[in-house]
Amino acid sequence: MKVGEAINADMLILSSSIRLTKNRTQYLDLVLSDGTDKITAKHWGWVSDSKPDINSVMNITAEVSEWAGSKQLTIKDMQPGTKKATEFIPKGDFDLEEYAAKFDMLIMGMENKVLADLVVKIYNDFAEDFSTVPAASRVHHAYIAGTYQHCIDTAILAKAIATNIEGCNVDLCVAGALLHDLGKLKVYEMDGSVINYTDTGHLLEHIVKGAIMLEPYREHKTDSIIDLLQHIIVSHHDKLEYGAPVTPKFLEAVVVHHADNLDAKANIINRINKNTSSKYTEKEWALNNSAMLSQKYIESVMLDA
Numbered sequence: 001m002k003v004g005e006a007i008n009a010d011m012l013i014l015s016s017s018i019r020l021t022k023n024r025t026q027y028l029d030l031v032l033s034d035g036t037d038k039i040t041a042k043h044w045g046w047v048s049d050s051k052p053d054i055n056s057v058m059n060i061t062a063e064v065s066e067w068a069g070s071k072q073l074t075i076k077d078m079q080p081g082t083k084k085a086t087e088f089i090p091k092g093d094f095d096l097e098e099y100a101a102k103f104d105m106l107i108m109g110m111e112n113k114v115l116a117d118l119v120v121k122i123y124n125d126f127a128e129d130f131s132t133v134p135a136a137s138r139v140h141h142a143y144i145a146g147t148y149q150h151c152i153d154t155a156i157l158a159k160a161i162a163t164n165i166e167g168c169n170v171d172l173c174v175a176g177a178l179l180h181d182l183g184k185l186k187v188y189e190m191d192g193s194v195i196n197y198t199d200t201g202h203l204l205e206h207i208v209k210g211a212i213m214l215e216p217y218r219e220h221k222t223d224s225i226i227d228l229l230q231h232i233i234v235s236h237h238d239k240l241e242y243g244a245p246v247t248p249k250f251l252e253a254v255v256v257h258h259a260d261n262l263d264a265k266a267n268i269i270n271r272i273n274k275n276t277s278s279k280y281t282e283k284e285w286a287l288n289n290s291a292m293l294s295q296k297y298i299e300s301v302m303l304d305a
């Protein structure tokens with residue numbers, strides 16, 4: 001979308017509220033989705049006391065505008081849409097069976113059988129959640145089974161990093177990466193086609209919840225391993241100001257943090273590159289609200305070199 005461009009499309013209502021301007025004039029404040037991306041929208045001069053329901057589909061006629069460095073829609077007209085809400089369920093561009101095979105390869109490559117069996121047990125216990133729960137409501141991996149994809153890709157990266165660091169325990173890095181976002185399985189949920197935060201998400205967030213979820217697996221032979229895995233979970237955001245209760249206290253925790261950050265950033269960059277044909281992408285809030293050089297431009301430079 002370009003600023004000034006007029007659009008007409010069916011879009012899903014993700015959030016809807018009636019607000020007042022400084023002059024006490026009523027307007028409708030919305031977050032909309034086309035099934036891939038989200039955008040805020042304003043309908044100025046809204047006179048009705050009712051508002052569109054969340055999970056409903058509306059046909060939006062609007063102009064693309066910009067506010068505080070981000071694009072938004074200024075709605076001119078809004079009518080019931082013709083598409084079904086289920087058509088807007090956010091889906092990632094990956095195959096679950098392919099990722100199940102990747103998971104199996106990671107487990108087969110582990111030398112520590114106690115650790116490998118523990119991870120398999122946890123994944124089996126939460127198999128249904130892993131097959132559906134997103135990794136976020138926006139930002140990265142914000143689609144069906146996004147947590148599953150993210151944890152496995154993070155483990156692949158962590159293994160590659162750990163293999164090239166002297167003294168680093170590869171198995172612990174793989175297990176820690178596979179479990180680092182375990183808590184997200186209880187923090188996000190699908191409400192129709194909308195990704196919602198659960199009560200657990202509001203009260204504990206995924207870092208604390210993930211550490212708690214490991215406690216039932218503690219027994220004599222896994223006691224110290226659980227401690228290490230819990231530390232990886234609670235420190236994987238690296239800094240206190242980023243939501244980590246503690247900072248990483250051993251090498252493998254540092255590795256998982258960097259693998260997690262790299263996979264999340266790569267997912268964001270790939271997302272904003274999908275519909276980009278120019279030199280720069282759209283601005284992205286999660287990347288310092290800045291535009292990025294597009295991957296198509298990078299590829300063209302490398303082909304010409």
